[in-house]
Amino acid sequence: MDNQRRKFLKLAGAAALAGIGAPTLVRLNSSTALAAEHGATAEPHGKTIDPGPQGIRLGMVIDMRKFTEQPMLLDRAITACNEAHNIPLIDNAKSEIKWIWKTPFANAFPQQSSYHMAKNVKDSDFLVLCNHCDEPPCVRACPTQATFKLKTNGIVAMDYHRCIGCRFCMAACPYGARSFNWEDPRPYIKKYNKDFATRMRGVVEKCTFCSERLALGLEPACVEACQGTGAIVFGDLNNEQSEIRQLLDQEFAIQRNPSLGTKPSVFYIV
Amino acid sequence: MYNKGTIIPGLIIFVLFVTFPIWFNGLKAGTPPKPELPPGGEKKCVESADYMRVNHMQLLNKWRDNVLRDDNREIITVDGKNYRKGLQKACMQCHSNKEKFCDNCHTYAAVTPYCWDCHLSPKEAASKEETQ
Numbered sequence: 001m002d003n004q005r006r007k008f009l010k011l012a013g014a015a016a017l018a019g020i021g022a023p024t025l026v027r028l029n030s031s032t033a034l035a036a037e038h039g040a041t042a043e044p045h046g047k048t049i050d051p052g053p054q055g056i057r058l059g060m061v062i063d064m065r066k067f068t069e070q071p072m073l074l075d076r077a078i079t080a081c082n083e084a085h086n087i088p089l090i091d092n093a094k095s096e097i098k099w100i101w102k103t104p105f106a107n108a109f110p111q112q113s114s115y116h117m118a119k120n121v122k123d124s125d126f127l128v129l130c131n132h133c134d135e136p137p138c139v140r141a142c143p144t145q146a147t148f149k150l151k152t153n154g155i156v157a158m159d160y161h162r163c164i165g166c167r168f169c170m171a172a173c174p175y176g177a178r179s180f181n182w183e184d185p186r187p188y189i190k191k192y193n194k195d196f197a198t199r200m201r202g203v204v205e206k207c208t209f210c211s212e213r214l215a216l217g218l219e220p221a222c223v224e225a226c227q228g229t230g231a232i233v234f235g236d237l238n239n240e241q242s243e244i245r246q247l248l249d250q251e252f253a254i255q256r257n258p259s260l261g262t263k264p265s266v267f268y269i270v
Numbered sequence: 271m272y273n274k275g276t277i278i279p280g281l282i283i284f285v286l287f288v289t290f291p292i293w294f295n296g297l298k299a300g301t302p303p304k305p306e307l308p309p310g311g312e313k314k315c316v317e318s319a320d321y322m323r324v325n326h327m328q329l330l331n332k333w334r335d336n337v338l339r340d341d342n343r344e345i346i347t348v349d350g351k352n353y354r355k356g357l358q359k360a361c362m363q364c365h366s367n368k369e370k371f372c373d374n375c376h377t378y379a380a381v382t383p384y385c386w387d388c389h390l391s392p393k394e395a396a397s398k399e400e401t402q
Contacts (some may be wrong), residue, residue, distance in 0.1 A: 021357045159338045161334060194390060194396075200387040
């Protein structure tokens with residue numbers, strides 16, 4: 001009888017010890033394995049570069065040097081977009097609809113210091129639009145999947161049919177690239193492009209990188225408006241032969257607020 | 271039965287009242303709508319007329335998802351003519367009179383699809399000068 005109890009207590013003790021010790025052992029083993037795996041690729045701080053997603057990733061380079069030389073290009077690009085997409089012109093900061101618009105450097109790049117800034121940068125307006133981020137916060141915020149990232153080309157697209165007008169995406173977008181239709185936009189549209197729809201009251205809208213024009217083999221409307229000047233270069237960021245990549249390889253370009261980790265696809269040469 | 275003198279005439283009045291829309295229109299459903307055929311004389315649609323009559327709304331939803339969600343904007347060719355998927359880009363190219371085509375049946379069937387809240391009917395599009 002006593003013998004059996006003694007045996008039982010021994011076994012129970014051993015099992016308890018094994019139970020407590022096992023997770024530590026597993027953790028120790030796995031961490032050494034992980035360290036060995038990463039050891040080969042570990043680089044000094046600041047040297048590791050995220051390769052980003054593969055496949056076609058459409059992006060844009062806006063060469064502000066060209067726009068500073070010819071400021072009327074800004075309005076030409078904006079008008080081309082407005083006309084192509086039936087965008088209403090509402091003269092009211094609360095209700096206005098913006099796909100592509102101009103703003104001073106300090107507003108476009110609030111994280112950059114504008115203290116003692118070059119005069120030409122200080123005095124000129126920047127062209128801003130949806131950045132078609134790799135990690136779009138608006139897509140995460142959308143409760144109905146009305147906005148989503150296209151797998152084929154990285155465009156952050158909208159399905160206005162599904163938009164319920166909750167404006168979560170507007171709150172989520174750090175670049176103010178989305179506009180809400182507070183009222184019926186049709187009375188504010190001067191000319192209709194009969195190939196494109198308008199929007200209705202109660203939906204959010206934004207730049208689509210002219211998906212509908214790309215399908216026809218055309219460049220986005222703003223790029224076409226600046227044709228020949230090289231002020232806006234559009235193309236596949238993942239194709240080493242593309243014009244946009246060659247430009248980015250040569251010139252130093254900045255993105256709007258990269259510290260947020262949204263990975264914008266629109267670059268600026270200042 | 272108690273109170274049959276009031277209940278039976280009451281029931282008759284009730285049934286007559288509820289069926290008012292039917293007998294008031296002479297037991298007919300009214301003249302069935304005849305949507306206008308394409309004024310341009312096109313004879314063939316992207317699907318058969320029977321299919322379109324029943325399923326045009328599903329086809330439009332499919333096209334919408336193809337174009338917006340799947341980035342599949344393949345061109346549809348019918349009788350040598352090319353159409354891009356879309357209400358304005360395909361349907362209204364032939365059925366150019368929304369009032370005589372779409373509204374004709376929709377009014378009869380008392381359905382109010384919200385297509386035209388955003389999409390432009392050819393008449394609406396022409397009401398303001400076009401780009402280019």
